[in-house]
Amino acid sequence: MLRIFGLKKSTPILLIIIGLLVGSGIAYFRIHHWTGKDATIVNGPWRGNNLAEVGKNPLLTARIAVATLYALNPSEVIYLVATTDSKGEELNAENDYVIKGIPLDARYWSITMYGEDYFLVPNRAGKFSYNLDNVKYESDSSFVINISSLKNEHNWLPSGDKGKFYLTIRMYHSQEHVYKDIQAVQLPTIERVKK
């Protein structure tokens, strides 16, 4: 029974184990190392996938379970993630950044910072996000959010001291044009600034 294609008795089992390990390893890497390169939604530094495919696309389903568990359908929420600034450089807490944007066309929107482990970044200020109601707007109705480990009086989003981080935009009940062409929506820019 253990003989496959006439190979020695123990060889097939060893080959099967090697194959399983290789296959599992590739799957693990593809699930856990989402870089946004295969995102279906791309707008500046923001990347996203069509979550309507969750359940139909097994790889996307596994990725969502790891990184965005309990995400809602796109008809309810649009999720976009930035792992880089607007120049394509990886976001890192050793740097300071400014997020500049205009209010997003949704019933509720927010920008939240997560650590590399996809959990909220520990900070003494207990501040993890800004949304349409608590962000302070400029005189022209735009907003500027300052990401830094050092305290800032204006829309400060504490970044912790080191390590990669991610930013997530949530848009609940977006307007029709957002669903139709998310690529055309003016999303916030993320610029690295000097400390």
Added chain:
Amino acid sequence: MNTTIKSILIVIVAAVAGYFLTIFITPRYILLKIKFNSGSKMNVPVYSDMMTEKDRHVVMPNPDFLYVASGYNLLNGPIRISGKMPDSSYSSVSLYADNTLNYFIRNDRQTPDKKYSFILTRNEEDKTKYPNEEVVVSPSEFGTILTRILIDKPENIERLKEVQQSFKVEELE
């Protein structure tokens, strides 16, 4: 057939199997891990306070929301899910299958009287058994119920916590 080719074939077939097995198992494993780590019981809601960096059971929590979560188990029959929604703030109750698929959502705009109650079952025939109630058929025996309530203003939090506490899960059999 050459032994080397045979060996490569075996490795490739096993690798493909390992790849798809890992992808299939991952969502289910994560749900099991969350259930084990949280220590919560099935069909029993867990009412969370505002999310902070200390909440590390479910990835990417939204700090603007109050959550109620409950794992569900339909092996012993249907359950009734009921609760209220706030007057002005976004709220929703959503259902996830055991592969984390979001197959049902009801939000505050779809609930004009700000109250909801429905039966969750595995059995299509329960639609005739409970003719006067909304019946939702789950694609799996196990899954998760998640309620979100947006904290629109900090001064509303106590009122919203009362809404949060109205969420109930009742075993019917």
